[in-house]
Amino acid sequence: MKSIFSLQALVAAALLMVASPVRSALVFEETGLNISIPDNSIQGILRTTTLSGWDASLTYTPRVTLRIAGTGFGGFVGDLYGYLSHETPGGDYRMAVLLNRPGRTVFEPSGYDEEGFDIVFADEAAADIHFYQDSHPSIISGTLFGTWQPDGRLASPFEVDEFSPRTTNLASLGTIDPNGTWNLFLADLEAGGTMRLESWGLELIANPPATAVPEPSQILSALVLICLAAVMAASKSIWPLKQAGFPRPRANTTLR
16 A cells, blocks of 8 residues: 555655646836936827747736936926826737826815835735825835735826726736736836836736746656656565554544
């Protein structure tokens, strides 16, 4: 019986080796950019990455990291408008508004006056970035930290306010082929308080996680384990019986 149990254990180990999961997230990141965002201009800046070779049969949960800092003149995040867009090789296009003048309302048309962000955008976050001062602000030395829902307000940045509906999100970008072009656009739409893009990143989490395609080395190792198990099972002298007196279970217990 022990040979059979060992055979089963080795075969199970081999199967686990072959079926180990691949990473289910794609991470793209640009760091050390220090790119100035033109002040009081709709021109803005555009950063682009092109993805290929990813499973188009899956859906994905996108997340975006963003780090923006003020320059020597200080920043003003209420000036910022930004979005993430994605176009597939087949021409399907989606976009999600990340920032639309944070803090801007009917009575506060200039928005918030913090100097920058070091944040993550995720649909599943607890609070809306547009009103971050109302929700556990996590502001340190003029910079906002934490994970936030994207703004989502597909409205003119010169008219957006607390009544503008939230009609875009990141999830919509994850329901189409992940391959193709991904763009980050940022613009500073009011004079005063200049800012720069320091870094940004894109993460795509597979839903559900992708199953691994085994590497050739994994297949070979699994076959070696299976062959070894067969040899061990066929041998009658691998595990000789122990002498009398070997440790036994206590009375009234079940051998497991």
